Amino acid sequence: MAVTTLRTVTATADHVPAQAPGAGPAGVVLDASATTHCRRRIHLDHDPSAAAGPQALPDPSSAQRLADAAEHRVRIGAHLGRVAGAGWRAVPTDAPDRVAATAAAVAAGAPLIWGAVLPRSIPTAPPGPPSDPPPAVPGLPGGARRGGAELLVRLPDGGYVPVIVVRHRVTDPGSGALTSSLPETDPRRAVTDPARRPRTQTRDLMRLAHLHRMLEDAGWAARPGEPFGRHGGVVGLDADVVVWHDLAAEHWPGPRSTLAEYDARFADRVAVATAAATGAPALARPSRVMECRRCPWWPTCEAELAREQDISLVVRGDAATALRAAGITTVARLAALHPSAEPPVPMAGVSFPDLVALARAWQRGLMVVRRVPSVAVRRADVEVDVDMESFGESGAYLWGALLTRPGGTLPGDEPDGYRGFATWEPVPTLDEARSFAAFWTWLIGVRDRAAATGRTFAAYCYNEQAENRWLLASARRFAGRPGIPDVAEVEAFIADDRWIDLFAVVGEWFLCAHGKGLKRIAPAAGFAWRDLEAGGENSMRWYRDAVGMDDAAPDPTQRGRLLEYNADDVAATRALREWMTSPAIEEVPLAADL
Numbered sequence: 001m002a003v004t005t006l007r008t009v010t011a012t013a014d015h016v017p018a019q020a021p022g023a024g025p026a027g028v029v030l031d032a033s034a035t036t037h038c039r040r041r042i043h044l045d046h047d048p049s050a051a052a053g054p055q056a057l058p059d060p061s062s063a064q065r066l067a068d069a070a071e072h073r074v075r076i077g078a079h080l081g082r083v084a085g086a087g088w089r090a091v092p093t094d095a096p097d098r099v100a101a102t103a104a105a106v107a108a109g110a111p112l113i114w115g116a117v118l119p120r121s122i123p124t125a126p127p128g129p130p131s132d133p134p135p136a137v138p139g140l141p142g143g144a145r146r147g148g149a150e151l152l153v154r155l156p157d158g159g160y161v162p163v164i165v166v167r168h169r170v171t172d173p174g175s176g177a178l179t180s181s182l183p184e185t186d187p188r189r190a191v192t193d194p195a196r197r198p199r200t201q202t203r204d205l206m207r208l209a210h211l212h213r214m215l216e217d218a219g220w221a222a223r224p225g226e227p228f229g230r231h232g233g234v235v236g237l238d239a240d241v242v243v244w245h246d247l248a249a250e251h252w253p254g255p256r257s258t259l260a261e262y263d264a265r266f267a268d269r270v271a272v273a274t275a276a277a278t279g280a281p282a283l284a285r286p287s288r289v290m291e292c293r294r295c296p297w298w299p300t301c302e303a304e305l306a307r308e309q310d311i312s313l314v315v316r317g318d319a320a321t322a323l324r325a326a327g328i329t330t331v332a333r334l335a336a337l338h339p340s341a342e343p344p345v346p347m348a349g350v351s352f353p354d355l356v357a358l359a360r361a362w363q364r365g366l367m368v369v370r371r372v373p374s375v376a377v378r379r380a381d382v383e384v385d386v387d388m389e390s391f392g393e394s395g396a397y398l399w400g401a402l403l404t405r406p407g408g409t410l411p412g413d414e415p416d417g418y419r420g421f422a423t424w425e426p427v428p429t430l431d432e433a434r435s436f437a438a439f440w441t442w443l444i445g446v447r448d449r450a451a452a453t454g455r456t457f458a459a460y461c462y463n464e465q466a467e468n469r470w471l472l473a474s475a476r477r478f479a480g481r482p483g484i485p486d487v488a489e490v491e492a493f494i495a496d497d498r499w500i501d502l503f504a505v506v507g508e509w510f511l512c513a514h515g516k517g518l519k520r521i522a523p524a525a526g527f528a529w530r531d532l533e534a535g536g537e538n539s540m541r542w543y544r545d546a547v548g549m550d551d552a553a554p555d556p557t558q559r560g561r562l563l564e565y566n567a568d569d570v571a572a573t574r575a576l577r578e579w580m581t582s583p584a585i586e587e588v589p590l591a592a593d594l
């Protein structure tokens, strides 16, 4: 539900209060997140007239994520502070002037400065022009940077490099990451890690580049040529190493370095924000992207997109950009094209007839249409629908399975129905090994008994990425514990054509004008969740209560709610595949008939 609210000014990931809409005397002031947010969001954040428009209600799960991230940072800081000794200097979060406190620590030559807040800085000209200069706004003041680093590490020449602490994974199994094992935070002692490769996140790199430029602006960065002077470090969720990134390395297409990529983005966002703040013609317009799902401005943008029937309502990414450039800016214009005609622009990786059909389906309010008359959906004598629930990156706490036997039961068969294999100890916990082992042993037992009794078997999920990821991760993390399969066994299961991803089937068979998520598509099969609030984000809150996070007592009601939600998810995939293999599917309009 959307309401009209005034824009709330919140602490950012850099722990620095955000700027109110409009431009200050020195122009707009941006933090690092501006370089990774949607450009229209930057516009709306700085347009004083936008504050009266509708915004989404504050999202409790976003607030929770921020709180969890803050707690993670505090925990890491406390640990490092305990072991660092005399070289440690922490800037108190309640210091009346944190910038001044940081400056004092720098002036004193503190080797490690925790909780640093850097001086707001007007960018100095970066070395070398950006390869794609943004449009200038003549006569308007330039933008300034604001931000802070969890940790500043002093190099021998007296300059500092930034280290940030984040609550997501920053490495994957593999090799090649440059890491120093905590509590070691000196990049000169980093080594090429034989067991990790970097899992690089754009937002992390942009924040490190932003901080590096701020250090340069303040005169606190290392001298040019100082070894590791242009590096930045990230401590992730596991908090066992610092992963070091060379910000001068050519990591981006072009090729260009992270610093060059940041400079181009920052200059562009300054231009967008400045135009918005001063009432100049807008440099960014709304276009539906992934970020919209959690963006507070969605009610404002949704109304504008719907009013204009914007093309992005049915086409995303590069295809939308290409069509827009060709003048196909609305759903109506796309729907009016002939699907078998030559596309107005080359369409790489997408079917032009599908896009036209999607536009026509959207105009008629159809949730799904069939791309093709039929697609084979594998069925079996013994069927299991599987759904896993995880809590962020911390662990998979529930594996749910719905057993059905369209081929009939045999003497000695266990009853059909739902089973939930859960741990209610807060993840990460070793008890997750027990619940995963119980699930795997049960699933493979059902499969093997089907084979032993001459029956066929199939297992289903919806969007296998999540299930496969946690199947493999569980086998790796709990290797050697009772009932845990080895990775090769899990890989063989995943590769088996009896493990069926219904999301892929839906993608092959249907066009879904409003998304392919299970919550969107299962109602077309007549399925409804019992809990009207069922959803991934809400389940995170229920989980916290269920296991008693936040110093509260565990809430058995929320455990029941999670089990019911999970049971409904697997019932939904079952309903979906039964619908897809029933005569009712003939009632779904064919794209060619639209």
Ligand code: SF4
Residues within 6 Å of the ligand: 038, 039, 040, 041, 042, 044, 285, 286, 287, 288, 289, 291, 292, 293, 295, 296, 297, 298, 299, 301, 302
């Ligand atoms: S709702 Fe979407 S288009 Fe609008 S500002 Fe947010 S991310 Fe950008």
